[in-house]
Amino acid sequence: MGARASWSGQLAFVLAAAASAIGLGNLWRFPYLAARYGGGTFIVVYLALVVTLGFTLMLTEIAIGRKTQQSQLTAYSRLHGAWGFVGLLGTVVPVLITPYYCVIGGWVLYYLKAYAVMAFTGASPMGEAAAQSGAFFSGFISAPFAPFGYGMLFVAACSGVIVLGVKNGIEKSNLVMMPVLFVMAIAISAYVVCLPGSGEGLKYYLVPNLDCLRSADGSFSLALLGKTVLGAMGQMFYSLSLAMGIMITYGSYMKKSDSIERCVRRIEVFDTLIAVVAGLMIIPVVYMFAVKSGIPVKEAMNAGPGLMFITLPQVFATLGAVGTWVGLAFFLLVTFAAATSAISLMEACVASVCDVLKLERKSATFFTAALIAFLATFSALGYGPWKAVTVFGMQFLDFFDFITNSALMPVVAIATCVFVGWVLTPKAVVDEVEEGGRAFRAKRLYVAMVKYVAPAFMAAVLVSEICRTFKIGGWSI
Numbered sequence: 001m002g003a004r005a006s007w008s009g010q011l012a013f014v015l016a017a018a019a020s021a022i023g024l025g026n027l028w029r030f031p032y033l034a035a036r037y038g039g040g041t042f043i044v045v046y047l048a049l050v051v052t053l054g055f056t057l058m059l060t061e062i063a064i065g066r067k068t069q070q071s072q073l074t075a076y077s078r079l080h081g082a083w084g085f086v087g088l089l090g091t092v093v094p095v096l097i098t099p100y101y102c103v104i105g106g107w108v109l110y111y112l113k114a115y116a117v118m119a120f121t122g123a124s125p126m127g128e129a130a131a132q133s134g135a136f137f138s139g140f141i142s143a144p145f146a147p148f149g150y151g152m153l154f155v156a157a158c159s160g161v162i163v164l165g166v167k168n169g170i171e172k173s174n175l176v177m178m179p180v181l182f183v184m185a186i187a188i189s190a191y192v193v194c195l196p197g198s199g200e201g202l203k204y205y206l207v208p209n210l211d212c213l214r215s216a217d218g219s220f221s222l223a224l225l226g227k228t229v230l231g232a233m234g235q236m237f238y239s240l241s242l243a244m245g246i247m248i249t250y251g252s253y254m255k256k257s258d259s260i261e262r263c264v265r266r267i268e269v270f271d272t273l274i275a276v277v278a279g280l281m282i283i284p285v286v287y288m289f290a291v292k293s294g295i296p297v298k299e300a301m302n303a304g305p306g307l308m309f310i311t312l313p314q315v316f317a318t319l320g321a322v323g324t325w326v327g328l329a330f331f332l333l334v335t336f337a338a339a340t341s342a343i344s345l346m347e348a349c350v351a352s353v354c355d356v357l358k359l360e361r362k363s364a365t366f367f368t369a370a371l372i373a374f375l376a377t378f379s380a381l382g383y384g385p386w387k388a389v390t391v392f393g394m395q396f397l398d399f400f401d402f403i404t405n406s407a408l409m410p411v412v413a414i415a416t417c418v419f420v421g422w423v424l425t426p427k428a429v430v431d432e433v434e435e436g437g438r439a440f441r442a443k444r445l446y447v448a449m450v451k452y453v454a455p456a457f458m459a460a461v462l463v464s465e466i467c468r469t470f471k472i473g474g475w476s477i
């Protein structure tokens, strides 16, 4: 095996980490949560968390990667033999997430194809009635072969980029996909903001509404504030690609001469910008659609697949001929956002395989792609032929999502903070950030966060996620 790969420069690293962070989480989760938790109120809470807690966790991961020059699987044991289990536990996260993320990537590809057919041939594979009822979506995900086939196509495309390497594969593909993503996002949001009647929806999204913090009798509720903060915290964690081994892996390709602190700030700006812009694209049109169709606004802003694959196509259908082009641009944007995130997830797996089995990138990529394809089969068929099979009452895809996002990721994040804050001591990370005599401007904030605040907040996320999943105590974030 040759020398460890590296990014060609600081900008390439920032773009790669931002490409990882900007994904389905920004597009289908952030707008929904903002709409649900008082618009501007949620955005303010979210921003405060990103610059404190998100900053701490991301900086820690990148510094661990650059210090050890290892991927997550071997990084922790390099630093402290007894803590190697955190790396092992953390590596399970991308191994379980990548397959289902690629299956969802396959759904997006299917929609991209449908919109391309509609835009270029005038045919309507969705059909008026199908787009209205969501039958197009349920028909697709329950089909015996199509979700599997499109999922595999997505796995193959991501593997094709990874096999080319860090500079020639990941960096170059980002240089194409990220500018397209930014331009599409700005163009669609500008179009939506200029639509007559978008003002009410914009107000709903951006103006802080404190009603979400008041209980039924109108009094301020601490519990509701807690829910808003926890919702924002879970989203921040998900959106910044934390506790998945990605930032450790990407950090291990970073040059010693680059500033970790500055990079983290820039990644946060990019990620948050796209999340806020996603809200501008989605919320005003969904709001108008809900009012016109007499659906309660809260119901129309449902989370996840329903919003992206059922509600938005219905909204695009109401825009007339131009709606097909907006749909095409939108699904191209989503395809690129999902692909760049899936590539980073897969790279976290491939790098661990390379580091532990001492394999060349090509063999490691084939090995990983085969494993991912196998695991993806469960999620791809879980809504179709294997519908009857559930794990703890959940479909495969939902189970993989729960076990990673709600359980493993908070546990890995807590363990990382305890390890760095109390065993290794924050000095190890501070030294890496200050490498070459660089100033660490937020040093005092960092030390306090990593030792006390971050582990406590992450523990709260873990408890609330478990309560939510098992419906204990009325939690519903």
Ligand code: PFF
Residues within 6 Å of the ligand: 020, 021, 022, 023, 024, 025, 026, 097, 101, 238, 239, 240, 241, 341, 345, 404, 405
């Ligand atoms: N940060 C990316 C997103 O917001 O979609 C990537 C990602 C997050 C992938 C969470 C998977 C996941 F469970």
